Amino acid sequence: MTSSSAPAPSALTPLVPGSSAAPRVALLAGGLSHERDVSIRSGRRVAEALRSAGVEVSLHDVDADLVPALTELAPDLVWPLLHGASGEDGSVRDVVQLLGLRLLGTGPRASRVAWSKPIAKTVVSRAGIVTPEFVTLPQSLFRELGAGRVLDAIVGRLGLPVVVKPSRGGSALGVSVVRSADELPRAMVECFAYGGTALIERAVDGVEVAVSVVDLGDGPVALPPIEIVTDGPYDYDARYNPGRVEYFAPARLAPETRAAVEDVAITAHRALGLARLSRADLIIDEDGVVHFLEVNVTPGMTETSLLPQAAEAAGHNLGALYRALVEASLAAEPTGLAGVGAL
Structure with missing residues (x-):
């Protein structure tokens, strides 16, 4: 990570754990998506940080053993x-609530809205x-109307x-920047390899930044923006393998x-x-x-991920910050499937 200046003062002050009883937190990581490896790395990093802050942690994959x-x-x-x-589509979060357990983070309904880029x-x-002009088209439409037209x-x-x-x-994954019309068919094929519906939006040239938001109980607060500089595309390999991207935090x-x-x-x-983080x-x-x-309800937590970089740029210890998120979630009013927390 490259730092352009000393960390700026932050309005966020992590809570100091006040109870002697260690919270018991189950982390869910893995699953069967294309991003399984990233999720596992995020889970291990968060587990390590929480344990350093005195939290009792168990790490679970999403498989037939999860519910029992x-x-x-x-x-x-x-x-x-x-x-x-x-x-991130809300389905696992629905199951957690069906089991009568409490979630850290956004509930299933709002997750479904944020997961769909066009709806978000x-x-x-x-x-x-402001968001770039876009259209959303399913793969079936290209077959029905003719791809060329x-x-x-x-x-x-x-x-x-x-x-x-x-x-x-x-x-x-499946993202392409298209600068000439003859590149568009291949970009659509690559996109449809990861989903049946494509979002095509006008490209905007400029400074790319990621802004993480956390809420420790007093409302959402932005962590320092992270500037992303890369010679090539900011693709999967660039995001999770050090060396291809320069970050300014x-x-x-x-x-x-x-x-x-930060306001946006x-x-x-x-x-x-x-809820809690995005x-x-x-x-x-x-x-x-x-x-x-776009917005992410489950930001990456790996060694190259942006939310941990932003937290450290603000001078926060990751273990203390993650425990503060846990304690704020436990201190909030419990919500059921019909309550506000289901959003």
């Missing part, structure tokens, strides 16, 4: 660290956030360059621009009904306009 394990263990809290469909972009745009219409409407990505998914932004990106991340977090991916164009790309 959670039923027998009856943990105080379940923290999903799953990436990809079942982990629509929701945040209604909250006044549809692709011509896309270029005619959005122009070039465009970004093609699965409408649901993470870690930049905090981002090299003027104070007013930093305030603007917090506004998106609130508009989408997210990460918004943004681009600042040459005119200083902040564009919302």
Whole structure:
């Protein structure tokens, strides 16, 4: 990690654990998505940090043993660290609540909204956030209408360059930047390898930043923005293998621009009904306009992930911060399937 300056003061102060009883937390990691390996790495890193802060941790894969394990263990809290469909589309979170257990993080309904990039972009745009113009098209439509005609219409409407990505998914899997019309068919094929519906949005050139948001009980607070600089695409390999990307933590932004990106991340977090933690991916164009790309309800927690970098840039110990998230979740009013926490 490259730091452009000393960590800026943060409004976030992690709680000091006040009880002698160690919380019992079940971490969920793994699953069967394309991002399984990243999820496992996130789970191990969070488990290590929580144990260093005195939390009793168990780590579970998402398989046939999960429900009996959670039923027998009856943990105080379940923290999903799953990436990809079942982990972020709300389904595993639904099962956790069906078992009568408490979740750390966003509930199933709001997870489903955030997991769908087109829906999330629509929701945040209604909250006044700028997001690149886009269309969402299923693979079946290309077969029915003829791929050539549809692709011509896309270029005619959005122009070039465009970004093609699965409408649901993470870690930049299936994402392509298309700068000429003849690159578009291949980009669509690569996208459909990871999902049946494509989101095609107008590409925005500018400074790419990620802003993580945490809520320790007093409302969402933005961690320092992380600036992402790479010579090539910020793809799966670049994200999770050190050396291909240069990070600036905090981002090299003027104070007013930093305030603007933090405001966008917090506004998106609130508009989408997210809880405890999230990460918004943004681009600042040459005119200083902040564009919302997507939001993650389960940010990566690996050694190269952006939320841990942001927390450390703010001067926080990861174990203390993660325990503070646990304690804030346990201190909140319990919610059931019909309550606010189900959102």
